[in-house]
Amino acid sequence: MHITQGTFSFLPALSDEQITAQAKYCLEKGWSLNIEFTDDPHPRNTYWEMWGTPMFDLKDPAGLMYELAECRKVHAGRAYIRVSAFDATPGWESLRLSFITDRPAEEPGFMLERQERGGRMIAYTTRAYAADRPAGARY
Amino acid sequence: MDNVTATARKSRYDAGVMKYKEMGYFDLDYQPKETDILALFRITPQDGVDPEEAAAAVAGESSTATWTVVWTDRLTACEKYRAKCYRVDPVPGQEGQYFAAIAYDLDLFEPGSIVNLSASIIGNVFGFKPLKALRLEDMRLPVAYVKTFDGPATGIVVERERLDKFGRPLLGATVKPKLGLSGRNYGRVVYEALKGGLDFTKDDENINSQPFMHWRDRFLYCMEAVNRAQAMTGEVKGSYLNVSAATMEDMYERAEFAKELGSAIVMIDLVIGYTAIQSMAKWARRNDMILHLHRAGHSTYTRQKSHGVSFRVIAKWMRLAGVDHIHAGTVVGKLEGDPFTTRGYYDVCREMYNPMRLEHGIFFDQDWAGLRRMMPVASGGIHAGQMHQLLDLLGEDCVLQFGGGTIGHPMGIAAGATANRVALEAMVLARNEGRDILAEGPAILHAAARRCTPLAQALEVWKDVTFNYSSTDTPDFVPTLTPA
Helix, strand or coil: CCCCCCCCCCCCCCCHHHHHHHHHHHHHCCCEEEEEEECCCCCCCCCCEECCCCECCCCCHHHHHHHHHHHHHHHCCCCEEEEEEEECCCCCCEEEEEEEEECCCCCCCEEEEEEECCCCCEEEEEEEHHHHCCCCCCC | CCCCCCCCCCCCCCCCCCCHHHCCCECCCCCCCCCCEEEEEEEEECCCCCHHHHHHHHHHHCCCCCCCCCHHHHHCCHHHHCCEEEEEEECCCCCCCEEEEEEECHHHCCCCCHHHHHHHHCCHHHHCCCEEEEEEEEEECCHHHHCCCCCCCCHHHHHHHHHCCCCCCEEEEECCCCCCCCHHHHHHHHHHHHHHCCCEEECCCCCCCECCECHHHHHHHHHHHHHHHHHHHCCCCEEEEECCCCCHHHHHHHHHHHHHCCCCEEEEEHHHCHHHHHHHHHHHHHCCCEEEEECCCCHHHHCCCCCEECHHHHHHHHHHHCCCEEECCCCCCCCCCCHHHHHHHHHHHHCCEECCEHHHCECCCEECCCCCCCEEEEECCCCHHHHHHHHHHHCCCCEEECCHHHHCCCCCHHHHHHHHHHHHHHHHHHHHCCCCHHHHHHHHHHHHHCCCHHHHHHHHHCCCCCCCCCCCCCCCCCCCCCCC
């Protein structure tokens, strides 16, 4: 299983050189970069853990790559890591790019639970197999 | 008009017939107020009819006038309520056609009602005998009026946040064949397409509740497919469930059922009418639902340049009315779409302020006053091999819908979806890296295809497919020409 959240999940894992190029693009647009990680891959898990605060004053993609390397030292192989770019322009004030840079070694995927109700209705619940274990011990 | 004999008269309110120009509907010195609604018409007067008189007649017939003088005007603040034609210009290169700019006082219109606005501006006046043809080209909606509308229920930003998808166009496909599939088979197409990599699938405009598939069946099977695909990919998915129906009661019933099933999005057709669209927009706002509008029927009045209503006006009305998605053309696909005119539509959907840009068909500055952005949808005859052109022409805040270009893939629907998604992501990656995607597009696609067999197959099957026909609806101004 390979979760396909994020802008570039259908491409081979991005190299550091490719991540740097995307970071450069975002900084040239005036967007702020941010690193997040999680061990809960549920598609509705909005709030991944922040690796520090968004880098509002960053000018050089090297700063992003340094923090990413630090984050990887702690979480690589045991969590998902993503880089996102925030645009503070009026009318946007939201993310403009968000892509996964690192994945756990194994991605066990999701169970789709169906609860039958009346009138052929089914209530669906998506449950990550990884979430069966406590946070911190999932991957 | 000229062929109507004006009665000999002593003063303005003597009974009888007089020229519209002399009745107060024509004033070249009039300075439009910031709160006026402005309309730009293309008029084609009958032979022998003075264009200024024809323009005044359009102002008159779309506001307070009738064919003869009525003394009851004097019971009103009639000067204020008369629309005023303040400018007439010949259309460049089109003999016998004129642009007439007309200003309407804001108090002529009910707040927040597209029906009321359209009943005046495109009401009786379009059948007026002294004109051969009439086209509403553009409108300027003042901030004071824009603020009386809710606008898109969700808008581009919140839609992206809700779907957790940023930085690339969204991908969709319309289920084909558009008619005849059973609910069970229909859901199969939805599942395969979403699992393969699309974000959305879509009901077609004429899928409602027919003998081969009743609406409840379709909704139930589609939501099974959506949820199954979400679990297979870990990604939020959706399917536009068409709730268009014969009555509002039916539409509400279908929309409520879609909501109960957990759908993120429902769709309606333009032919349900402006009132129904505004009702559904309010419903969508109350129920956190993305509202997709299929512009079924618009080409009957938007396509020919001499008569009807430009699609840019329909797009403006729909942004006020409050839909989140609107089909706005592909340029390169199978349906009408000049690149500059289409660019104008996309700007109307997505920008917070549209400056006048005659070469894109935008005749007025338009301030959207914080109204949310509407997501344009490109659909009809597009395929993965055009990805560089699509991204270049349409940008990233749009939905690219590959119906045939997904379902017609030789290795199946999921493979078709994967081909589109890989092509898209590879192109966005390359664009962000600073590469010239228009020049290098085919090379970028072929490089991506070396690691993705479905993309290689898609590029091979559709390599020569283009729709090169000349457009009927093109701008009248070219960028080098200084407007009169």
